Amino acid sequence: MCTVCGCGEGETQIEGHEHSHEHGHHHHHGDADHDYGKGAAHAHAPGLSQSRMVQIEEGILSKNNEYAAANRRWFSEHGVLALNLVSSPGSGKTTLLTRSINDLKSELRLSVIEGDQQTANDAERIRETGVKALQINTGKGCHLDGHMVGHALETLKPEDDSILFIENVGNLVCPAAFDLGEAHKVAILSVTEGEDKPIKYPDMFHAADLMLLNKIDLLPYLQFDVEKCIEYARRVNPKIKVMQVSATSGEGMDNWYQWLRATKQLSMIGV
Amino acid sequence: MHEMSLNEGVLQVLQDHAKSQGFERVKTVWLEIGELSGVEIEAMRFGFDVVMKGSLADGAKLEIIRVPGQAWCMPCEKSVQVTQLFEACPDCGSYQLQVTGGDQMQIKELEVE
Ligand SMILES: Nc1nc2c(ncn2[C@@H]2O[C@H](COP(=O)(O)OP(=O)(O)OP(=O)(O)O)[C@@H](O)[C@H]2O)c(=O)[nH]1
Numbered sequence: 001m002c003t004v005c006g007c008g009e010g011e012t013q014i015e016g017h018e019h020s021h022e023h024g025h026h027h028h029h030g031d032a033d034h035d036y037g038k039g040a041a042h043a044h045a046p047g048l049s050q051s052r053m054v055q056i057e058e059g060i061l062s063k064n065n066e067y068a069a070a071n072r073r074w075f076s077e078h079g080v081l082a083l084n085l086v087s088s089p090g091s092g093k094t095t096l097l098t099r100s101i102n103d104l105k106s107e108l109r110l111s112v113i114e115g116d117q118q119t120a121n122d123a124e125r126i127r128e129t130g131v132k133a134l135q136i137n138t139g140k141g142c143h144l145d146g147h148m149v150g151h152a153l154e155t156l157k158p159e160d161d162s163i164l165f166i167e168n169v170g171n172l173v174c175p176a177a178f179d180l181g182e183a184h185k186v187a188i189l190s191v192t193e194g195e196d197k198p199i200k201y202p203d204m205f206h207a208a209d210l211m212l213l214n215k216i217d218l219l220p221y222l223q224f225d226v227e228k229c230i231e232y233a234r235r236v237n238p239k240i241k242v243m244q245v246s247a248t249s250g251e252g253m254d255n256w257y258q259w260l261r262a263t264k265q266l267s268m269i270g271v
Numbered sequence: 272m273h274e275m276s277l278n279e280g281v282l283q284v285l286q287d288h289a290k291s292q293g294f295e296r297v298k299t300v301w302l303e304i305g306e307l308s309g310v311e312i313e314a315m316r317f318g319f320d321v322v323m324k325g326s327l328a329d330g331a332k333l334e335i336i337r338v339p340g341q342a343w344c345m346p347c348e349k350s351v352q353v354t355q356l357f358e359a360c361p362d363c364g365s366y367q368l369q370v371t372g373g374d375q376m377q378i379k380e381l382e383v384e
């Protein structure tokens with residue numbers, strides 16, 4: 001891990017980003033003089049030391065939250081609505097995004113950050129729509145964090161007054177804890193995953209404001225109780241909004257687009 | 272699963288405070304982990320030793336203070352205890368609960384030298 005800039009994921013690769021996390025480099029998060037890399041570790045002088053207690057009261061994720069707060073500030077200054085799309089692998093995030101982009105790109109300014117452990121496949125799928133996208137590869141990392149997204153913004157440069165979709169690493173557990181500075185987490189659950197996912201992975205559905213129930217075109221072939229699924233989601237999060245969609249057939253997508261338009265409008269007046 | 276990154280977060284906070292509060296070694300770390308935080312305690316302990324290796328907290332002891340989950344039940348209009356995010360109110364069975372506590376992951380205190 002690079003202890004200079006606080007990047008926990010030493011293997012992270014951001015497309016087009018030359019910034020390598022070596023100790024002692026000049027870092028641009030305003031903490032360039034915090035050079036922890038220089039052997040604080042073994043400066044222990046026996047005999048001289050005396051134990052004492054230090055009260056801290058600081059969140060474990062406080063570092064991530066600082067990066068997320070900086071991103072959030074940037075989003076609000078630039079009128080960017082940032083949405084963090086979270087789900088298990090293969091729920092249809094990229095399919096949903098490419099369809100949404102094709103349907104909305106004439107009326108809204110859009111861009112995408114793609115998070116996957118490996119490959120730039122998803123960013124390439126997005127770029128085929130003509131909208132700009134940047135791939136972050138987390139290597140073994142199982143989630144995006146505020147710091148990676150901050151760096152991605154420097155390269156991607158989303159336009160003012162736009163919507164930024166951040167497709168998180170496919171994982172129903174870890175991304176829940178890491179704020180990226182987004183306005184909302186949107187959880188995508190596909191009907192092939194089973195209706196009990198909201199209570200099996202409660203943290204994610206607790207953290208999301210909207211759940212898109214995807215692949216509803218497959219319902220005739222499955223035993224999936226939609227009502228039960230929604231009830232489970234509301235157990236974990238009484239306020240969660242739910243929409244049923246099919247990213248391939250297009251069914252229900254207009255509701256999602258209306259939500260996007262309305263949420264974008266609200267973000268402009270700071271709600 | 273993300274307990275590794277959580278421990279890296281702990282280490283960052285330790286390093287920050289080592290500088291500002293002038294200590295060089297950390298001997299014990301007290302964490303407050305709420306029951307609703309989604310943190311796996313065993314994974315946290317395992318990751319702690321691995322992540323702290325070679326740092327100012329190499330070999331430090333990890334003490335975990337568990338905090339029970341608290342929620343406000345809207346129908347009952349009172350605070351109740353829950354152990355999971357999807358649990359019903361133990362009194363009225365409603366799921367109209369708002370988590371009010373026990374979701375924290377905090378570093379409380381350190382023994383340093
Ligand atoms: N039938 C059906 N298939 C879908 C739908 N949405 C996505 N798929 C299929 O689901 C598979 C996975 O879709 P992706 O869009 O790659 O899913 P993802 O969530 O981006 O996957 P990762 O980024 O790898 O986590 C593809 O074969 C899609 O064609 C849908 O609404 N209905």
Ligand SMILES: [Mg+2]
Pocket residue numbers: 093094095122167
């Ligand atoms: Mg994808």
Ligand SMILES: [Zn+2]
Pocket residue numbers: 344345346347348360361362363364365
């Ligand atoms: Zn009650």
